[in-house]
Amino acid sequence: MLSTELAGIKLPNPTVLASGILGVTGSSLTRVSKAGAGAVTTKSISLKERKGHPTPVIATYAHGMANAVGLSNAGAEETLLEIGYAVKNSPSPVIASIFASTITEFGKVAEAVSKAKPHLIEVNISCPNVDDEFGRPFACDPGIAAVVTKKVKKSTSIPILVKLSPNVPSIAPIAEAVAKEGADGITAINTVGPGMLINVEAARPVLSNRVGGISGPAIKPLALKCIYDIYKSTKLPIIGTGGVTTGRDAVEMIMAGASATGIGTGVYYRGIEIFSKVSEEIQGLMDKEGYNSIEEMRGVAHEE
Amino acid sequence: MKNDEFIVVRLEGVHKESEDTTTLTIPYDLNSKPGQFVMLWLPGKGEKPISISGEKDGKFQITICAIGSFSEAVSKLRKGDKIGFRGPFGTHYTIPKESTSLAMVGGGYGSAPLAYLAEQAALGGKKVYFIEGARTKSRLLFSERMKISGAVLLTCTDDGSEGPKCYSPDVLKDLLENHKIDKVFSCGPEIMMKRVVEISQNAGIPSEISMERYMKCGIGVCGQCCVDELGLCMCKEGPIISGELALKIREFGSYTRGSTGKKSEL
Ligand SMILES: Cc1cc2nc3c(=O)[nH]c(=O)nc-3n(C[C@H](O)[C@H](O)[C@H](O)COP(=O)(O)O)c2cc1C
Ligand code: FES
Numbered sequence: 001m002l003s004t005e006l007a008g009i010k011l012p013n014p015t016v017l018a019s020g021i022l023g024v025t026g027s028s029l030t031r032v033s034k035a036g037a038g039a040v041t042t043k044s045i046s047l048k049e050r051k052g053h054p055t056p057v058i059a060t061y062a063h064g065m066a067n068a069v070g071l072s073n074a075g076a077e078e079t080l081l082e083i084g085y086a087v088k089n090s091p092s093p094v095i096a097s098i099f100a101s102t103i104t105e106f107g108k109v110a111e112a113v114s115k116a117k118p119h120l121i122e123v124n125i126s127c128p129n130v131d132d133e134f135g136r137p138f139a140c141d142p143g144i145a146a147v148v149t150k151k152v153k154k155s156t157s158i159p160i161l162v163k164l165s166p167n168v169p170s171i172a173p174i175a176e177a178v179a180k181e182g183a184d185g186i187t188a189i190n191t192v193g194p195g196m197l198i199n200v201e202a203a204r205p206v207l208s209n210r211v212g213g214i215s216g217p218a219i220k221p222l223a224l225k226c227i228y229d230i231y232k233s234t235k236l237p238i239i240g241t242g243g244v245t246t247g248r249d250a251v252e253m254i255m256a257g258a259s260a261t262g263i264g265t266g267v268y269y270r271g272i273e274i275f276s277k278v279s280e281e282i283q284g285l286m287d288k289e290g291y292n293s294i295e296e297m298r299g300v301a302h303e304e
Numbered sequence: 305m306k307n308d309e310f311i312v313v314r315l316e317g318v319h320k321e322s323e324d325t326t327t328l329t330i331p332y333d334l335n336s337k338p339g340q341f342v343m344l345w346l347p348g349k350g351e352k353p354i355s356i357s358g359e360k361d362g363k364f365q366i367t368i369c370a371i372g373s374f375s376e377a378v379s380k381l382r383k384g385d386k387i388g389f390r391g392p393f394g395t396h397y398t399i400p401k402e403s404t405s406l407a408m409v410g411g412g413y414g415s416a417p418l419a420y421l422a423e424q425a426a427l428g429g430k431k432v433y434f435i436e437g438a439r440t441k442s443r444l445l446f447s448e449r450m451k452i453s454g455a456v457l458l459t460c461t462d463d464g465s466e467g468p469k470c471y472s473p474d475v476l477k478d479l480l481e482n483h484k485i486d487k488v489f490s491c492g493p494e495i496m497m498k499r500v501v502e503i504s505q506n507a508g509i510p511s512e513i514s515m516e517r518y519m520k521c522g523i524g525v526c527g528q529c530c531v532d533e534l535g536l537c538m539c540k541e542g543p544i545i546s547g548e549l550a551l552k553i554r555e556f557g558s559y560t561r562g563s564t565g566k567k568s569e570l
Pocket of ligand 1: 018019020021043044058065067069071097124127163189190191214215216217219241242243244262263264265266525526
């Protein structure tokens with residue numbers, strides 16, 4: 001039994017397409033959902049259209065990926081149609097990811113995307129590669145993270161997940177702060193860093209933005225520790241994201257305390273078939289280790 | 305672990321095809337197939353997907369028309385300058401084993417991957433009819449290369465300055481009526497390719513076209529190049545797709561999405 005639940009929303013399996021990967025259009029989200037994702041997340045949406053950073057914005061290295069896409073998107077108005085299409089056509093739930101540069105605007109975007117009736121709203125307060133513009137991510141300050149959560153909760157009746165950053169000395173106080181203000185769940189982690197890749201022959205950083213968020217296999221141990229800490233400090237459901245490419249990685253996330261697992265960079269390594277493959281691999285491990293449900297496996301790594 | 309890092313090398317040659325079109329020769333054994341593309345990187349200037357216009361003897365070529373700030377920077381490159389690339393990416397054209405005669409329809413700089421394909425087809429002993437359309441004579445590309453390859457070159461221009469004054473799909477229609485052609489290949493403006501697909505389909509001949517969309521990653525991650533409503537990534541499941549599939553893509557010949565994902569009419 002692979003089904004799981006996030007804030008009252010049922011997922012057929014625990015694999016979730018992470019925000020920013022193949023999530024620009026409704027057609028693409030639907031395709032990933034049909035390929036077996038238990039839920040799909042849109043690319044983060046802002047109130048107004050945003051250009052993002054100049055290319056190159058995505059670069060791979062031996063252990064993962066660096067990106068500085070810079071939150072480009074067509075804006076809430078234009079994107080409503082894409083979310084609506086996905087909600088109508090995807091066999092699994094749709095999560096609308098939103099971001100903003102001010103508290104007030106967070107409320108406005110939440111209100112705007114709610115019109116498309118996504119199953120969940122993910123509040124991205126943790127992108128690390130737009131510092132120049134936005135300053136330190138909101139997810140780095142428990143006080144501000146709490147205020148954003150409160151504002152978004154007031155602006156929509158759809159359950160919300162708050163997406164946290166690993167780039168903090170301790171993630172638990174942030175998780176507790178957003179839980180206290182009514183977050184219905186937590187997604188963690190966003191990309192790590194930012195970091196940098198340098199090409200020797202070109203003698204300069206590869207990304208035009210010079211720095212970018214790090215994702216993929218390299219960050220899995222950091223993600224696991226964050227999920228473990230969040231599970232210990234709140235009762236909220238968690239989408240455990242960061243470096244998951246196999247069913248084994250996913251089971252580690254669930255054992256740390258996740259109810260579902262986000263997959264982003266893994267799509268690069270295994271294509272969109274990764275969702276059905278990871279599901280199968282999770283089932284295989286559950287059969288082998290004698291677990292009957294995701295819930296039964298959740299958080300077992302915490303037992304004495 | 306899979307990895308598509310940039311490879312940076314020094315340019316071996318720079319060749320002007322026309323006043324605003326430049327072919328770069330890059331000394332690297334890419335192992336590409338016609339129709340595939342590379343992400344070309346000019347450090348400090350940016351990165352763009354560019355289709356491969358030829359490969360042999362451990363070198364490959366790309367051909368760029370100077371229309372934006374990036375391609376203008378490309379046109380200023382000299383032999384020995386460093387450039388970066390990653391790839392080859394995407395699907396490629398397929399020449400059926402059993403075929404004997406092939407038609408290729410190129411419009412503008414769309415002739416680049418077709419020139420590469422035509423040379424390979426000729427090497428494989430196929431008869432190639434290469435239809436090239438352009439606004440005016442000075443914009444016709446690769447005529448020399450096509451002549452050397454042995455392809456039958458059929459040119460037409462919008463202004464009649466070279467060949468008949470008509471559009472390339474009209475030349476194709478004529479050709480299909482009078483010759484036995486096994487497969488049609490096309491690359492160029494989408495409106496033109498749509499007509500090529502329709503003409504081929506009406507004649508009962510399979511076709512392949514190149515559907516280009518705005519790309520950021522080239523590796524099936526960012527989702528910027530996905531087409532409605534199948535959601536296929538044109539950097540991975542494309543750019544080369546069958547005419548049959550193209551007609552199932554709602555936006556083919558109609559609209560496209562830009563760098564933010566916003567739609568615009570073609
Ligand atoms: C190319 C790319 C774009 C991303 N864009 C977003 C985004 O728009 N919003 C967001 O919350 N996270 C974004 N992320 C972060 C991912 O959702 C995810 O949290 C992170 O990559 C770690 O998971 P992974 O190792 O499975 O990729 C992006 C990641 C990548 C690689
Ligand atoms: S260009 Fe990024 S998915 Fe195709």
